[in-house]
Amino acid sequence: MNDDSQKFYNDLQDVINQIPTEDMYIIMGDFNARVGWNNQQQQNLYNSIGPYTVDITNENGEKLIDLCTINNLIVTNTFFKHKLVHQTSWMHPGNKQWHMIDYTFVNKKFRSSIEDCRMYRKAAGAIGTDHHLMRIKIKLHFRSRRKLVQKKLVYDPIKMKNDNALKQFQKDLIPTLSDATDKTISIDEKYDRFVEHMKTNAEKILKIDKNKNRKRKEWLTDEILEIVEKKATAFVNWQNHRGTKLEIEYANKYKRLRKLAKTKIEKRQE
Numbered sequence: 240m241n242d243d244s245q246k247f248y249n250d251l252q253d254v255i256n257q258i259p260t261e262d263m264y265i266i267m268g269d270f271n272a273r274v275g276w277n278n279q280q281q282q283n284l285y286n287s288i289g290p291y292t293v294d295i296t297n298e299n300g301e302k303l304i305d306l307c308t309i310n311n312l313i314v315t316n317t318f319f320k321h322k323l324v325h326q327t328s329w330m331h332p333g334n335k336q337w338h339m340i341d342y343t344f345v346n347k348k349f350r351s352s353i354e355d356c357r358m359y360r361k362a363a364g365a366i367g368t369d370h371h372l373m374r375i376k377i378k379l380h381f382r383s384r385r386k387l388v389q390k391k392l393v394y395d396p397i398k399m400k401n402d403n404a405l406k407q408f409q410k411d412l413i414p415t416l417s418d419a420t421d422k423t424i425s426i427d428e429k430y431d432r433f434v435e436h437m438k439t440n441a442e443k444i445l446k447i448d449k450n451k452n453r454k455r456k457e458w459l460t461d462e463i464l465e466i467v468e469k470k471a472t473a474f475v476n477w478q479n480h481r482g483t484k485l486e487i488e489y490a491n492k493y494k495r496l497r498k499l500a501k502t503k504i505e506k507r508q509e
Contacts, residue, residue: 266344272299289318301471312344315356325357328371394445470496
């Protein structure tokens with residue numbers, strides 16, 4: 240993986256990491272990659288790709304598939320059957336063959352919201368590009384808003400045994416003692432004020448700090464990137480040695496690295 244390509248995928252991953260996991264997000268663009276398969280075995284491996292492809296996965300396609308696997312994305316282009324002219328987006332200037340290199344990705348759990356994805360040839364001439372215009376149809380399924388349930392406040396047992404924290408808690412309660420001698424308010428109101436002040440102070444001083452030791456998960460660690468790069472190399476070697484004595488050796492190496500990458504990724508998602 241060259242430096243520019245690695246930086247692009249790292250930057251893209253950083254953006255994805257900032258998106259809440261429950262949100263739907265769509266990624267569109269020219270990835271200069273080809274995805275697909277040439278046998279049933281590969282089709283079983285690539286669960287991010289649908290049945291309608293026009294190419295065989297190349298090295299850039301491997302990087303793209305890894306991105307989809309890590310983030311549970313699907314390549315929407317490959318899930319809808321169209322004529323070749325509506326499936327491909329760019330023609331190679333040398334051999335005049337049409338390829339699919341422009342893609343739309345969506346998180347897998349929102350697959351049912353995508354109703355179609357196809358290319359339009361005429362629009363390309365109007366905007367002066369050699370890539371066909373890509374359009375997707377989306378139907379959003381809205382759910383009724385659930386009633387918010389107030390979460391129970393959990394106090395930190397370590398802070399509750401900390402002398403400094405307890406002294407600060409007691410100090411902040413002192414101003415409320417003046418309510419006890421206030422004859423203008425009822426006993427019930429005095430009680431309510433005291434309890435509310437207790438809760439406010441406890442939340443401020445004694446609650447568990449959930450973010451204190453939380454570390455940001457980096458899906459694409461250096462270790463995973465190294466495995467992905469080796470896997471991509473093994474895939475290319477496998478394809479280049481089809482029909483030779485080395486085919487099985489490279490195929491097995493690719494499968495081992497792909498399984499290892501999947502295991503590492505799943506462990507990071509725990």
